[in-house]
Amino acid sequence: MSDKTEYTPPKVWVWEKESGGQFAHINRPIAGATHDKELPVGRHPLQLYSLATPNGVKVTVMLEELLASGHAGAEYDAWLITIRKGDQFGSGFVALNPNSKIPVLLDRSGPKPIRVFESGAILMYLAEKFGGAFLPREAGKRAECLSWLFWQMGAAPYLGGGFGHFYAYAPTKIEYAIDRYSMEVKRQLDVLDRQLADNEYIAGEAYTIADMAIWPWYGALAKGLLYGAGEFLSVHEYKNVQRWTDMIAGRPAVKRGRMVNRTWGDPASQLPERHDASDFDKVAASG
Numbered sequence: 001m002s003d004k005t006e007y008t009p010p011k012v013w014v015w016e017k018e019s020g021g022q023f024a025h026i027n028r029p030i031a032g033a034t035h036d037k038e039l040p041v042g043r044h045p046l047q048l049y050s051l052a053t054p055n056g057v058k059v060t061v062m063l064e065e066l067l068a069s070g071h072a073g074a075e076y077d078a079w080l081i082t083i084r085k086g087d088q089f090g091s092g093f094v095a096l097n098p099n100s101k102i103p104v105l106l107d108r109s110g111p112k113p114i115r116v117f118e119s120g121a122i123l124m125y126l127a128e129k130f131g132g133a134f135l136p137r138e139a140g141k142r143a144e145c146l147s148w149l150f151w152q153m154g155a156a157p158y159l160g161g162g163f164g165h166f167y168a169y170a171p172t173k174i175e176y177a178i179d180r181y182s183m184e185v186k187r188q189l190d191v192l193d194r195q196l197a198d199n200e201y202i203a204g205e206a207y208t209i210a211d212m213a214i215w216p217w218y219g220a221l222a223k224g225l226l227y228g229a230g231e232f233l234s235v236h237e238y239k240n241v242q243r244w245t246d247m248i249a250g251r252p253a254v255k256r257g258r259m260v261n262r263t264w265g266d267p268a269s270q271l272p273e274r275h276d277a278s279d280f281d282k283v284a285a286s287g
Contacts, residue, residue, distance in 0.1 A: 026086050031098060037090030041108075042077030042275050049079050049093060050103035052262035054156070054216035054226075055119040059103045060274075061212050061257030062126055062134070067277070068253040071130045073109065078260045078274040120153045123209040134209045145203040148195075148210035156217050158184045159226075168227040182233065185221075189238045192218060196240035200247075211248055216258070219245040256280055 015029050041047055046063070050056040066074035081087045081102050088100040097104040097117035105122045107114040107129070116125045124146075127135035136142045163181035166174060192214070195202065202210045217226070222238060222245045224230020236242070248254055259271040259280065271283055 026083065026089070031094075031100065032089075033091040033094040034086060034089040035091070037087075037092055039090070039092035039096070040079055041106075042079075044075045044077050044275075045073065045107065045109035046076035047079070047106040047108060048076050048103060048261075049081050049096065049106075050261045051081050051083055052258065052260060053083075053102065054160075054220060055101075056103045056261055057216035057258050058119045058213050059105065059122050059126075060260040061216070061254050062123055062209065064253035064257040064260075065212070065251075066126065066130055066133055069133060071133065074126070074130060075277075076274070080261050080263065080272050082263075118153075120149055120213060123149065123213060127209055134207065134212070136203070136206060136208065141204060141206070145208045145210045148202050149213050151191075152210070152213040152217065155188050159188065159217060159221065163229070164227045167229055167232070186233060189218065189221070189233070189235065189241060192244075193238040193240045196244045201244070207248075211244075215245065215248045215254070219248060259283065 039047075039049060048059060048063070050059060052060070060078060063074050063076050081093065083102060087093065088097075088102060093104065094100055096106060096115045099117065101117070103117075103119055103122060105116045105125070107116065107125075116122045124135070127133050136145055158181060163178070163185045166177040166181060170177075192202070199205070201207050202214055218241065220226040221229070221233070222235050222241050224235060230236075259269055260274045261272060262270045263272050264270070267286075268283060271279055273279075
C-alpha cells in the first residue's frame with residue numbers, strides 16, 4: 001500500500017522545519033553544544049553520565065556485575081542525563097562525547113582522565129580494565145563474544161531508530177516503514193532464538209558482555225516492555241529468547257543495574273542517581 005501523499009525529495013535537502021514526533025525538539029542536523037553546563041563529579045574513580053535506556057542499562061549492569069564479582073575498583077557515580085531536556089548537548093557532556101549520546105564514562109583512576117563513549121566500547125574498556133572480566137581470553141571464544149557484541153551494535157538501530165521510531169514515535173504511521181522494520185526485527189529475534197537453541201548464553205556456555213549488550217534491548221522486547229510491541233511482533237514465539245531473557249533478568253546485579261538512572265515506572269525500580277551501593281537499600285526502604 002502506498003502513502004496517500006507522494007513525497008518527492010528535493011535536489012538538496014535543507015533543514016527548514018522540525019521532523020515531528022516525540023523527540024523533534026532535540027533533533028538537529030548539526031553537532032556541538034547548545035549551552036554551557038559543566039558535569040558534576042563524584043568521589044569514585046568511575047563517573048558515568050547516562051540514562052536507563054537500553055544503551056545505558058548495558059553499562060550499569062556491567063558495573064554492578066563487576067562489583068558483585070569482587071572488583072572494588074568498579075565503584076562508580078552515575079549521574080542522570082535527561083535526553084528529552086537536551087542535557088546531552090551541554091558543553092561538559094559534549095566534551096566527553098562529541099556525538100552527544102548516552103552513555104559516556106570518565107575514568108579518573110589514572111594520572112590522566114580517560115573518556116569512553118559508545119556503550120559497546122565502554123563494555124570492552126571495563127572488561128579489559130578489570131582483567132578480562134566477562135570477556136573470554138581464549139581466541140575462539142573471545143571472537144565469538146565480540147562478534148555478538150558488534151552484532152548488537154549493528155542490529156539495534158534497526159530495532160530502535162527504525163522499528164521503534166516508526167511504530168511508536170513517528171507523527172504519521174507509514175505502513176511501508178513499519179512493515180519493513182517489523183520484518184527485520186523479527187528476523188533478528190529469529191537469529192537470537194536459533195543461537196540460543198544450542199547455547200545457554202549468547203556466546204556459548206559463559207555469561208559475557210555480549211549478554212549484557214543484547215539483553216537490555218531484546219530482553220525488553222521479548223517481554224513486551226519495548227514500544228509496547230510484544231503482541232504485535234508475537235514475541236512469545238521465540239521460546240529460547242524468552243528462556244534466556246528470564247535467566248538474565250534473575251541475576252541480582254542485573255536487577256540493580258536496570259534501576260540506575262531510571263526515572264519512570266514503579267518507584268521501587270527507580271534510582272535516578274547512584275553514588276554508593278547503599279543507595280539501593282534506600283530505595284527499598286522508601287518503598
